[in-house]
Amino acid sequence: MLDKDGDVERLLGINMDMTEVKQLNEALYQEKERLHITLDSIGEAVVCIDVDMNVTFMNPVAEKMSGWQQEHAIGVPLLTVLRITFGDNGPLMENIYSADMSRSAIEQDVVLHCRNGGRYDIHYSITPLSTLDGGNIGSVLVIQDVTESRKMLRQLSYSASHDALTHLANRVSFESHLKEILLTVRDTRQHHALVFIDLDRFKAVNDSAGHAAGDALLRELAALMLSMLRSSDMLARLGGDEFGLLLPDCNIDSARFISTRIVNAINEYRFTWEDREHPIGASAGITLINNANRLAADVMSQADIACYASKNNGRGRVTVYEAQQEQAHSEREVTPQDEQWRIIKDNPLLMIARGVASPRIPETCGFWLISLRLWTSDGEIMEEQAFRAGLTDPELSHALDRRVFQTFFQHAASTVASKGVSIALPLSAAGLSRATFIDELLEQLERSPLPPRLLHLVIPAYVLMQESDKAIPAIQILRQAGCRIVLSQVNRDLALFDCLSAHMADYLLLDSELCASLHGNLMDEMLVSIIQSHAQRLGVRTIAGPVQMPLIMDALSGIGIDLIYGDVIADAQPLDLLLNTSYFAIN
Known part of the structure; x- marks a missing residue:
């Protein structure tokens, strides 16, 4: 300060504590360094652009995938740096926002072409950058390389068809x-x-x-x-x-x-x-x-x-x-059809039980799958699957279902109930579609000492796609009564999951073909993994088999399959023998 003559009279000074500002600057610098290190380390390509769609930043992955160095790309229009087409040889993308962002990563058929001639199947997302007051200052583009995923999807699609x-x-x-x-x-x-x-x-x-x-x-x-x-x-x-x-x-x-x-x-x-x-x-x-x-x-x-x-x-x-x-073909079928009726009504019927258990605890069976063996009039044994495939009339399938359940409730249900063991019986599409038969089945169940939760019904999965108007209401009635539903013959046709909703089934039984060479077939392993993922999403447990080797059991366990059956779990045996000679925990 000066006096009236202009001479310095006193000095005034202001001291400011800059510690916080210095700490903030240091923290900002460290955060910036961490951000750069993170962007340099992640597996996705990251590209920043300004409001004019010009590149302002690229991480090393983006440099590799595009073939551009960051120093040469800065200030260059984004779609000059990133040459993107719809499909391998499709039209060039002219608007980065034109891809169908509602589709999943492996469904978007978008390809990034590198300057050196390489190609990448990609999925990308765009996030806008804003100021504190909401003003737009550009966007961040994150690009994932999904080449292997799309390749696997194409292989699966090929395998399914x-x-x-x-x-x-x-x-x-x-x-x-x-x-x-x-x-x-x-x-x-x-x-x-x-x-x-x-x-x-x-x-x-x-x-x-x-x-x-x-x-x-x-x-x-x-x-x-x-x-x-x-x-x-x-x-x-x-x-x-x-x-x-x-x-x-x-x-x-x-x-x-x-x-x-x-x-x-x-x-x-x-x-x-x-x-x-x-x-x-x-x-x-x-x-x-x-x-x-x-x-x-x-x-x-x-x-x-x-x-x-x-x-x-x-x-x-x-x-x-x-x-x-x-007409000649129909005449040729008269005798076999008569024989089929005799087999169903009069000839011996044997129920074979196969234990179902977790591949992680194979010693404990959760329930027993039942298949049938039938005898021809000549004394030849026929397996259930082959016999059902040759039936010439839905009435025959319906009649076989009726006999199976009548036999079970008359001769086995009481013992099954007393031992507390769960049994899974086959039910054909023809039987499921008959409301009168479903009523009969529930009446037999109500009269028997068997708790409904111990009765599992094995139903072919294709009924949900081909006869859904009759199948779904019948399945709902059976589940409401307390029975468990096992959808069988789940195969390569993943369209099943378009028809299947949560609480429609308790188990999915995979087609035996999918397990036969699982340990040596990457495509089958991938398909089983996809089925397992769908089932888990729906809250449905999966069953696979027959498993004859520990190697396949380990592969299924690794995929996450819930239950398996086959020789590694228990030998197949007549249901009567199982009930009369085995000990079960009361559940």
């Missing part, structure tokens, strides 16, 4: 394609042809030379048939030694020519295995698809009947479907 042995389309894919063709018939007025091809003497090759020879033969014949078809034709392996062929926009004469050419080629084919030649042949049946004949069940049946006519008339030939063949 193709036969693993021949790499032809499988039955599910074939029937789906057939339905698509049938939907177009009315509008296009085109004619198509459906052909069934059945190999002759294939079983002899399998029996004499072994399954490896049979597999090799199927692969060779699949390649042979494919080489004789148009690109628009569809050849599928329907199962075993049966093939289906769809010939779009094809009249009956052309279909006969193509089919005859294939059959003749197979009849003349020389298959050699271990220096021994095995004769092989084929028979085929054709039906025409047109506006007057466009029901899937009808055309499949007609092609099957025509194929049978070829076999019945000497094999090695091609037959076009005619109505009188169906």
Whole structure:
């Protein structure tokens, strides 16, 4: 301060404590360093952009995936640095916000092209950056490399629609394609042809030379048939030694020519295995698809009947479907159907029990799966699955269900109740769809000493997709009564989970095919893992089997499968023997 003469009279000073400011600056610097280290270390690519969509920052992963160094990319438009297309060879993305962000990471078909020629399947998210007052200052783009996930998804999709042995389309894919063709018939007025091809003497090759020879033969014949078809034709392996062929926009004469050419080629084919030649042949049946004949069940049946006519008339030939063949086919079935009724009503019925337990505690069985063995009038034993597959009338399945439950409640229910053991009995789609039968079953259950929670009902899962209007109400009634529901035959068709909701079932029983080679098949392991994830989401427990080796048990345990059955758990044995000789904890 100065006096009146301008001389310094006194000095004033202000001292400020800068400790907090210094600490804040130090903390800000440390936080910035941590942020940079984090961004440099994470596995995702991170790109920052300003309001004009120009790059302001890239982490090392972003540099690697784009092929741009940060120093060269700063100030450059984002979509110049990131060359993104829809699909491998699709159009360039012109707006970074144009991807369908509602889809999952592996469903978005978005590809990032690196400057060095590399490609990455990606999923990305965008987060805006704002000031304290809400003003926009740019965005942060986080990019995930999902190349391996999408590759696995494509492989799973292929596996679900193709036969693993021949790499032809499988039955599910074939029937789906057939339905698509049938939907177009009315509008296009085109004619198509459906052909069934059945190999002759294939079983002899399998029996004499072994399954490896049979597999090799199927692969060779699949390649042979494919080489004789148009690109628009569809050849599928329907199962075993049966093939289906769809010939779009094809009249009956052309279909006969193509089919005859294939059959003749197979009849003349020389298959050699271990220096021994095995004769092989084929028979085929054709039906025409047109506006007057466009029901899937009808055309499949007609092609099957025509194929049978070829076999019945000497094999090695091609037959076009005619109505009188169906009459002959029906007449041929009269005797077997009478025999089927006798087997169901009069012949012995044996219930076989298989223990179900956790792969982590295999010594303790949670419940017992029941399968059936039946006897023909000639004294031959038939397994339940084969017998049910050959039933010619839904009434037969219904009658078999009635006998199974009557036998169980009359002879086993009391002992099961006293021992506190849970039993899972098979119930067919035909039985489930009969409201009167469901009422009968619940009446028997109410009259018996068996607590409903000890009765598990094994129902084929396909009823939820094909007969949901009848199946779902029946399942709900049974669950409300206290019974447990086991949905069986859960296979590669993941469409089941579009129909399945929580509290609709207690267990999912995986198809045995999925477990057969699980320890050596990455695709099956991945598929089982996906099924397990869906089941866990729905609160449903999973069952897999039959498990014959500890190696497969360990693989299933690693995936998270809840329960397994098979030789590693307990030997299959008659239910009567199990109940009379085993000790159970009362649950």
